[in-house]
Amino acid sequence: MIRLHCKAQTYHWGKTGLDTLVGKAYLASVPSLPESAELYEAADQEHYAELWIGDHPSGPAEILVNHEDAQMASIIADEGFLKHYHHKDIEISHLFKLNPARFLGHKYIEHFGTKNPKLQNSMAFLFKLLAVEKALSIQAHPHKSLAEQLHKEHPEIYKDDNHKPEIAIALGDDFMALFGFLSPEKLALNFKQNKALSEVFGYTESTVIDADFLKGCVKHMFYELDKDLENLQGITTVLQHEITATPEGDRSPHQSLFLTLLSQYGPQDIGLIFSFFFNIFNLKKDEAVVITPNEPHAYIRGDLVECMANSDNVVRGGLTPKLKDKETLYHMLPDDTLTVERAPVKGVPLFESAGGSSVVEYKTGFEEFRVIKVQASKGDQGVTIRYNTFSMVIVIGGKGSVEFKEYGMFTIEAYQAYYVMPEQEFAVKAESEEPLVMFIANCDI
Structure with missing residues (x-):
């Protein structure tokens, strides 16, 4: 067993301060930080979003090599390596390359390394802690063949060629996410409760909500509404007025969420409209959700443990100041876009x-x-x-x-x-x- 020093990612949606889940994990990796009041105060203003526990090049974990530590010397079992890196922080990948069978496992090499040469000396997964204060982008992760294509065509955006299925496990009772499209019945209810939404997409009592209708709505959002931000702001403003005119206790979960997202991302983010099309997924402590490739989703709030195939590929469609690859996300949606609601994984x-x-x-x-x-x-x-x-x-x-x-x-x-x-x-x-x-x-x- 070797202690790791892991990278904390300070994205804008993370929880603020060192007294948060990821903040505490970061502080545990830098125990000398409190010795400098100035550095500590600056660090306490950061948004601590993710702790990465793995060998992904965008945030590899490190170990501090100590040749004089008998346990570490016994584990690494390479005198030259220990002397060369003594008192140095090195990426965990150095061990995997030094002796893959010893540090990854014989069965791992036999199973993964024979199928994928890249996994002969690297990890197949990435482990994380997340602390979500502000909604993450509405996003999906590509399947393997699409990931390879995106990486080949746009390596500056999609920096690896792997798929990214993942599991999220709630650490508290307040975890919320958008996950999977609503059933036709629930989507119809959202249209009926929000007149401005119905008018935008031409919904009437006689409208048949099927996969074609839903994909048409997504296409309208991505290719028309999101290209005319003044018009989009007009729509979200009308929605805001309709919702705030409803007593707070009578608002639907989607209406309440809309107001939260409006306060976080402003009236010109297409994600505000898109949110009405998704299931709101609330998890209790120790409940989980498994997200497969091409499934659009967004974490809204909460602390969680997350694990995934070793990738950082994200195709975004809303609730973000970052690049939105709307065309790719639209074509990632399966032909049968309407999904069956799933219960939390236990x-x-x-x-x-x-x-x-x-x-x-x-x-x-x-x-x-x-x-x-x-x-x-x-x-x-x-x-x-x-x-x-x-x-x-x-x-x-x-x-x-x-x-x-x-x-x-x-x-x-x-x-x-x-x-x-x-x-x-x-x-x-x-x-x-x-x-x-x-x-x-x-x-x-």
Whole structure:
């Protein structure tokens, strides 16, 4: 087990300050920051959006090599490497390239490396913490063949050629997202409740809402409304007046969300109109949603653990000051655009003790990644785990220990991230009164 120093991404939609989920994780990686009042004050004004736990080149995790650390020396097991990088911060990818079978796992190399040469010495997934204060863009992630095409044609925008299915697991009860298009019945209700919306798209009581109608609405938004911002502002202003004339307690969830998005992105963002077409997905703590390629979605608020295939490809269509690739997003929509509403994904319990320790697995349907939640209570037996491939770990609560037969015991603490070697059995125990809570990401093989 090796402690990681992970990159915090400071996007505009992230939560502000160091006393936030990602802010605390960033501070754990820079323990000397409070020693400088000026630097600490500046850091406390940042928007801490994401913590990246992986080897993606846009935000690779690093390790501090210490040749004098007996446990690290035993794990790395390469004297020349240890001496060369002694007291240096190096990207975790250095280990994967040094000895892929040792640090990624024999089964990982056999399974992924033979199919994709790039994965012979790199990770198949990217693990993250997210803290969402302001809505993310309405976006979708391309499937593999489209990702390859986009990367080839526009490498300055789409910087890798991988698909990006993902899972989001709520860490609290306030997580909200837009996910999947509404059923015809619910979309019709939105039209009926918002006269200005009906007029824009020509909806009447006799309108048949099917996939063709929906794609026509999206086409109208992308190719007409979003090209005439004064007209768009006129529409959103009328919608605002209609909604605010309704007593707050009588507003629909979509109407309330519209006002929130208006305050965040202003009246000239097409995402305000687009939001009326999506399901509002509310997750409770430990509930999850799996997002497959080409599925439009947007996180609205909340703290979450996220894991995905190792990509940063995002095709945006609204709620963003960044580039919107509307043509690509429009053509990504499946022919049968109307989706079946899905229930939240719940983890599958693999172990539970009478003392409160547990292991819960979140499968995704994608072999590149799965997530496991481990919880241990002080005084309990803890849990013992073994995985075929390497793992990435983030602790989000408590303090504890992880013990390996070959490498001894390691102390783990809240908001710190770790790399764990493959094919190693390890025992997890809590040492704090607060339960130890950690999430593990690895490959589902």
